[in-house]
Amino acid sequence: xxxxxxxxxxxxxxxxxxxxxxxxxxxxxxxxxxxxxxxxxxxxxxxxxxxxxxxxxxxxxxxxxxxxxxxxxxxxxxxxxxxxxxxxxxxxxxxxxxxxxxxxxxxxxxxxxxxxxxxxxxxxxxxxxxxxxxxxxxxxxxxxxxxxxxxxxxxxxxxxxxxxxxxxxxxxxxxxxxxxxxxxxxxxxxxxxxxxxxxxxxxxxxxxxxxxxxxxxxxxxxxxxxxxxxxxxxxxxxxxxxxxxxxxxxxxxxxxxxxxxxxxxxxxxxxxxxxxxxxxxx
Numbered sequence: 005x006x007x008x009x010x011x012x013x014x015x016x017x018x019x020x021x022x023x024x025x026x027x028x029x030x031x032x033x034x035x036x037x038x039x040x041x042x043x044x045x046x047x048x049x050x051x052x053x054x055x056x057x058x059x060x061x062x063x064x065x066x067x068x069x070x071x072x073x074x075x076x077x078x079x080x081x082x083x084x085x086x087x088x089x090x091x092x093x094x095x096x097x098x099x100x101x102x103x104x105x106x107x108x109x110x111x112x113x114x115x116x117x118x119x120x121x122x123x124x125x126x127x128x129x130x131x132x133x134x135x136x137x138x139x140x141x142x143x144x145x146x147x148x149x150x151x152x153x154x155x156x157x158x159x160x161x162x163x164x165x166x167x168x169x170x171x172x173x174x175x176x177x178x179x180x181x182x183x184x185x186x187x188x189x190x191x192x193x194x195x196x197x198x199x200x201x202x203x204x205x206x207x208x209x210x211x212x213x214x215x216x217x218x219x220x221x222x223x224x225x226x227x228x229x230x231x232x233x234x235x236x237x238x239x240x241x242x243x244x245x246x247x248x249x250x251x252x253x254x255x256x257x258x259x260x261x262x263x264x265x266x267x268x269x270x271x272x273x274x275x276x277x278x279x280x281x282x283x284x285x286x
Contacts, residue, residue, distance in 0.1 A: 012081070013108030016073055020112040027119050030058060035126050055127045059136045062123055062145070065116050066152035066181060071174035073112045074156020077104045079169040082161065082286070101283045105157060113149035120145035132257050133210035135185050142261050147268040152177050154275035161282045180271070184264065189252065191263040196222075196250050201233055203247065210252040217246040 034055045078101070120140040130137045138144065156173040163169040189212050198217060205211060215224040216239075231238035233247075252260065 013077070013104070016076070016108065017111055020073065020115055024115040024119055027058065027061070028122065031055075031122060031126055034058070055123075056136070058123060059127065059140070062116075062120050063136060063139055063181075065120070065145070066148045067174050067177045069112055069116060069149055070152040070156035070159075070177040071170040074109055074153045075160045075163075075169035075173040076166045077108050077157050077160055078283075079160030079164060079166045082164040083166055097283050097286060098280075101280070105153065109153045109157065113146070113153050116149045117146040131207055131210070132254060133189075133252065135188075138188070138261070138264075143265050144261060144268070147265045147272065148181075151180070151268045151272040151275070154272045154279065155180075158275045158279040158282070161279060161286070184267070188260065188264060191267070192252070192256055192259045194250050194252050194256070196248060198246055198248050201236070201239060201244065201247050205249070205251065208254040210256075212250045212252070214247060214249040216244045217248055218243045219245075222248045 081104075124137075124140040132138070132141075139148070152173075155176055156169070159169040159173040159176070160166075163172060189210070194212055201216075213224075215222055216227065217223070231242055231244070233239075
């Protein structure tokens with residue numbers, strides 16, 4: 005079954021390996037040309053570093069994995085009916101499914117995780133709370149890839165058409181990625197600090213919200229009209245006694261990271277459970 009799965013998916017696996025090699029080559033060239041430093045791109049069209057464009061590719065990695073590699077794993081066989089031959093050769097459905105996932109689906113996921121780790125080491129993207137920096141940090145690329153694999157394979161079995169499965173898988177993974185970026189600040193309770201108006205924070209602090217303190221009440225910034233933070237007399241007349249800030253210190257990075265990983269693992273396991281149940285009915 006492993007040899008058969010390799011024969012069926014070798015074109016996709018070679019493509020994944022070639023893409024990984026091209027990514028590594030681009031990363032080496034950018035590093036050699038010192039284009040990983042925080043400077044504008046060569047054309048001066050944006051404020052992005054040239055190396056950031058490789059980061060955008062990694063951000064889209066799970067969507068590409070789901071649509072281009074995971075969805076066709078099973079959908080192509082079901083669309084062409086070739087699965088009937090394999091299942092008629094005393095191959096169980098569980099072995100058939102496992103062979104495709106391990107041989108055809110897992111290698112691209114591992115290459116994606118390695119590419120993300122290399123990018124994180126070479127480029128060191130942005131502050132720790134930036135979406136691009138967190139997306140390539142620690143175990144998150146691996147679990148994001150595994151989630152994309154499970155969702156793509158699931159839609160392949162449900163849709164039984166490559167194009168339909170790829171579209172549905174890509175859209176689903178993209179929606180989950182966007183939602184994950186939106187809820188990430190609230191996966192772990194932030195700190196709320198009261199401090200003087202003139203206090204400032206280092207770049208390692210992830211500030212979520214802030215405002216003024218008046219009479220024990222926490223007011224948003226827009227509640228005090230006509231005063232600036234430097235105008236002490238105006239703030240005194242308005243009854244402002246300080247400021248409040250809702251933030252994540254850098255010490256929250258580890259719990260935020262592992263909670264998000266756990267969410268992706270739970271979603272991947274749920275998709276695999278549905279995939280296994282559906283495969284038994286093929």
